[in-house]
């Protein structure tokens with residue numbers, strides 16, 4: 001019994017037949033939206049056992065099918081043991097196909113499950129494969145060709161292995177072709193994207209690395225798009241053109257906060273599956289300026305004081321891998337520096353909400369003080385160290401950032417505040433912490449900017465751009481200025497303006513949510 005069958009208008013069955021799954025007869029059916037199979041209870045079985053079991057049924061959304069493949073006699077991608085089993089299986093059941101699909105497990109993690117079905121004839125098997133593939137080809141948001149950049153030195157230096165062992169096999173099952181570039185130096189991916197890559201032939205770019213690597217790719221894509229459209233991104237008020245390519249993140253860095261905060265976990269297979277099924281998540285991109293000169297874009301954390309000091313110190317300990325942040329964190333905590341300055345900001349409109357649901361005025365607000373930390377969270381900044389993040393209710397694509405001001409307090413109080421990032425307590429519920437949802441803000445240190453202490457030769461010669469990956473300053477106890485931690489890159493300038501200007505940019509394809517709208 002095969003071929004199109006009569007059904008309700010909305011759920012037209014494309015294919016339905018009796019198949020064998022795990023030595024059990026099943027009735028399998030495919031329509032536009034789902035693939036289902038249901039065990040068929042054999043009458044003889046029921047009679048002999050005398051017990052009637054409820055037949056089990058399974059349902060898989062077509063949009064979550066990774067791929068469908070014929071079971072071949074030989075599969076050299078498998079281990080010797082698995083190859084032997086496959087051979088035995090294919091001799092016993094020569095007309096079988098396997099469906100690979102997304103299975104949701106705990107903590108937002110996804111896995112690629114498989115189910116094999118054997119058919120009564122080779123034609124039926126081919127038909128199942130062909131009809132299912134036709135349905136998958138109708139899902140136009142799925143990428144077919146990807147450009148992959150791997151940072152081999154990110155995190156625990158496992159980027160290449162993570163990609164080869166966990167990601168490439170699932171991409172292959174999904175029929176995705178990938179051109180892979182393993183970077184040879186910092187800014188390799190950025191420069192390649194800006195000047196060389198033939199972007200027309202790809203449906204998306206994949207970043208295998210951490211937040212710093214993501215930032216490189218974002219800067220490369222934005223710069224390329226502006227160059228192609230003859231827009232000078234360094235010109236104040238320049239209206240930026242939207243990028244047409246999405247960025248997928250395979251977490252292989254130290255913090256992986258951009259991945260964790262968008263996907264809910266930092267798991268390479270989960271990310272690969274999200275990429276395969278064409279998921280997308282728009283997010284805000286902010287531009288950071290010094291004296292009206294554009295410095296960088298930021299998507300996760302822009303932090304002065306504590307997180308700036310942690311980053312500056314941790315850069316010297318890169319060899320330690322992700323543990324460098326713990327060590328530098330303890331050091332910055334013990335230094336207990338605070339910085340004097342003035343923060344002014346434009347609150348978001350009321351209807352965009354407030355991190356603590358307080359009413360906001362529409363005027364610019366100015367706050368002078370001594371700050372241990374000034375953090376602008378453009379998203380929750382959730383990561384394994386802090387599963388709910390720096391600002392748990394920050395939104396991903398609303399054109400606002402949450403500005404968290406931690407004023408001078410005792411070490412014990414600051415410790416209490418930090419500790420609350422790791423549990424369910426409210427880290428804003430302290431007298432020395434305030435939080436505002438803002439559209440833009442400005443920070444001016446009290447004392448004028450001193451001469452930079454180290455590596456001045458590495459400072460930008462070209463106005464308007466701070467070279468990425470070159471930053472190195474020292475965490476100096478009691479210095480008048482800290483530096484800014486911009487998505488894990490150091491900005492040497494203490495005084496900055498930050499505008500949430502690029503709204504809903506990123507990870508999304510050719511639809512309206514990929515527009516860059518200047519908002520300042």
Ligand SMILES: CCCCCCCCCCCCC/C=C/[C@@H](O)[C@H](COP(=O)(O)O)NC(C)=O
Pocket residue numbers: 210211212213253254255256257300301307311325381383385386389390415418419421422485486487488489
């Ligand atoms: C008493 C214990 C206290 C623990 C406090 C934990 C708070 C952790 C909040 C972390 C927020 C991280 C925001 C993300 C920043 C990344 O962009 C950046 C760069 O990440 P990357 O190294 O490129 O993956 N990482 C850091 C640590 O600055």
Ligand SMILES: Nc1ncnc2c1ncn2[C@@H]1O[C@H](COP(=O)(O)OP(=O)(O)O)[C@@H](O)[C@H]1O
Pocket residue numbers: 150151152153154155156182183184185186187188208209210211212213214216252253254255256322468469488
């Ligand atoms: N091949 C490379 N050699 C050295 N640095 C690189 C290379 N590729 C990328 N980088 C730089 O490494 C930095 C950190 O990368 P990232 O992947 O974010 O790792 P982590 O999360 O450990 O910081 C980024 O600033 C990026 O520009």
Ligand SMILES: [Ca+2]
Pocket residue numbers: 284377378379394395396397398399400401
């Ligand atoms: Ca936001």
